[in-house]
Amino acid sequence: MPNEPWRPSAPINHLRARAGVLAQIRHFFAERSVLEVETPVLSKCAVSDPFIDSLEVSFGFQPGIEDERLYLQTSPEYAMKRLLAAGSGDIYQMAKVFRNGESGRRHNPEFTMLEWYRLGFDDQRLMDEVAALVTRIVPSLSVRRLSYAELFEQELGLDPHAASLETLQRVCRAHVDAPFEDDDRDTWLNLLMSHVLEPRLKGAVFIHSYPASMAALAQTRVDAQGRVVAARFELFVDGVELANGYHELTDADEQARRLQADQRQRALLGLPQRPLDGRLVQALAAGMPNCAGVALGVDRLVMLALGVDNLEQVVSFMHARA
Amino acid sequence: MANYSSNQFKNGMKVMIDGDPCSMVDVEFVKPGKGQAFTRVRLRNLMTGRIWERTFKSNETAESADVMDTDMEYLYNDGEMWHFMDPKTFDQVAADQNAVGDGAKWLKEQDKVVVTLWNDNPISVTPPNFVELEVVETDPGLKGDTAQGGSKPATLSTGAVVRVPLFIEQGEVLRIDTRTGEYVSRAN
Numbered sequence: 420m421p422n423e424p425w426r427p428s429a430p431i432n433h434l435r436a437r438a439g440v441l442a443q444i445r446h447f448f449a450e451r452s453v454l455e456v457e458t459p460v461l462s463k464c465a466v467s468d469p470f471i472d473s474l475e476v477s478f479g480f481q482p483g484i485e486d487e488r489l490y491l492q493t494s495p496e497y498a499m500k501r502l503l504a505a506g507s508g509d510i511y512q513m514a515k516v517f518r519n520g521e522s523g524r525r526h527n528p529e530f531t532m533l534e535w536y537r538l539g540f541d542d543q544r545l546m547d548e549v550a551a552l553v554t555r556i557v558p559s560l561s562v563r564r565l566s567y568a569e570l571f572e573q574e575l576g577l578d579p580h581a582a583s584l585e586t587l588q589r590v591c592r593a594h595v596d597a598p599f600e601d602d603d604r605d606t607w608l609n610l611l612m613s614h615v616l617e618p619r620l621k622g623a624v625f626i627h628s629y630p631a632s633m634a635a636l637a638q639t640r641v642d643a644q645g646r647v648v649a650a651r652f653e654l655f656v657d658g659v660e661l662a663n664g665y666h667e668l669t670d671a672d673e674q675a676r677r678l679q680a681d682q683r684q685r686a687l688l689g690l691p692q693r694p695l696d697g698r699l700v701q702a703l704a705a706g707m708p709n710c711a712g713v714a715l716g717v718d719r720l721v722m723l724a725l726g727v728d729n730l731e732q733v734v735s736f737m738h739a740r741a
Numbered sequence: 742m743a744n745y746s747s748n749q750f751k752n753g754m755k756v757m758i759d760g761d762p763c764s765m766v767d768v769e770f771v772k773p774g775k776g777q778a779f780t781r782v783r784l785r786n787l788m789t790g791r792i793w794e795r796t797f798k799s800n801e802t803a804e805s806a807d808v809m810d811t812d813m814e815y816l817y818n819d820g821e822m823w824h825f826m827d828p829k830t831f832d833q834v835a836a837d838q839n840a841v842g843d844g845a846k847w848l849k850e851q852d853k854v855v856v857t858l859w860n861d862n863p864i865s866v867t868p869p870n871f872v873e874l875e876v877v878e879t880d881p882g883l884k885g886d887t888a889q890g891g892s893k894p895a896t897l898s899t900g901a902v903v904r905v906p907l908f909i910e911q912g913e914v915l916r917i918d919t920r921t922g923e924y925v926s927r928a929n
Contacts, residue, residue: 468775469777470772470775470776470777470778470799520748521778522770526770595796596796597795597798598795599797599798606776606777609773609776609777609779610796612773613773614771614779633775635775660773663775688800689800
């Protein structure tokens with residue numbers, strides 16, 4: 420029976436194709452002299468983002484006695500930035516990352532992330548390179564670009580930077596049954612994006628120049644209309660998020676403020692307070708080079724290469740069989 | 742009543758939504774690149790049968806609904822209500838037209854059915870997948886026509902009308918699939 424629980428989630432020929440994609444990725448970076456690195460999966464610090472939950476691990480010198488609480492990385496970003504500040508030059512990494520509570524057709528609590536950083540690049544130039552990699556692996560794709568504001572204006576006729584909370588709520592509720600209250604504009608923008616706009620994104624599309632409130636670890640800049648936007652992009656393929664990149668923030672003080680702001684929001688939401696990565700701030704203070712970086716979901720890229728729409732088809736053993 | 746957090750939602754869970762008990766048909770976790778996660782749920786209103794999609798944000802809660810599927814035996818219809826009995830406890834409940842719905846035409850006394858109870862009141866009745874019912878009226882059977890296609894209407898003892906093959910005679914007992922309302926075979 421093909422469904423016995425000891426069996427792999429994905430067919431073996433898909434795992435062969437997956438190995439081929441991993442080899443192509445490594446080849447792509449070797450051609451460009453980008454250095455492959457590995458960083459700790461277990462960290463003393465956790466991600467600050469209130470909407471990403473780290474898995475906790477107990478470390479002890481004797482079994483059953485915890486000497487230290489460690490966190491499984493949700494992304495290798497902090498450690499890779501410390502390498503950049505230490506003079507590594509261009510680097511990439513393919514690593515398992517872990518996110519608590521994320522499980523679904525396109526989510527698994529552990530997945531493979533490709534993350535890379537390019538010195539002297541900005542977000543626009545890094546988009547070129549992401550497109551080069553993705554089209555090498557899936558040659559049939561052609562990649563378009565659209566700013567976040569253009570997307571909202573074209574599809575919904577509203578300006579996502581200027582629209583009031585009430586307008587966003589009203590437009591959103593016209594499309595989605597979401598009777599809850601929320602006074603964060605970003606919640607409604609995210610809901611419109613994930614429920615209404617992403618399903619309309621056919622083919623491969625970069626969405627760039629996000630609202631400044633969604634900058635995360637990206638720099639902000641002023642766009643042609645004089646609006647402050649985040650130098651951040653996401654790549655969607657047929658409505659599925661594949662990559663998220665930034666022209667990286669290098670300002671240590673701003674980084675420290677964002678970590679503290681995340682921690683305050685965590686407290687407001689009743690989420691666990693976890694150690695913030697002070698060494699990231701110190702690394703930025705020591706001088707992180709001007710660079711752009713991006714994280715790309717490798718499992719989803721393999722899904723695209725194989726033309727399948729479920730993670731199960733490309734992961735050897737999904738959560739339920741792990 | 743317990744509350745479920747949207748992070749705990751799963752298929753089959755019964756919750757109260759806008760005052761009605763609802764069942765979760767499909768639960769999908771939606772996580773934007775940044776920002777809070779949403780849980781998108783296809784819900785079926787157990788009172789009306791309506792299916793629709795609602796979105797919850799993370800940590801939003803829904804009250805659990807005291808909904809139970811109970812195996813019961815159909816007793817009789819008194820002209821207004823349908824009466825059922827739990828064969829283990831001998832508890833009896835009476836369901837109205839709304840709860841019984843289209844299933845009424847398949848109910849034969851002593852058949853086992855599933856009665857969905859909300860706060861101990863029946864809100865829906867699911868007849869067995871297959872029932873055996875007698876033909877009370879149909880055109881005379883055509884001898885020697887067993888191999889050929891073609892069908893005719895037959896009225897069954899419960900009042901249901903189904904399409905049956907031409908060779909079926911009045912008084913025969915037939916096996917019917919209640920999910921499709923189609924004739925399966927003669928009952929043996």
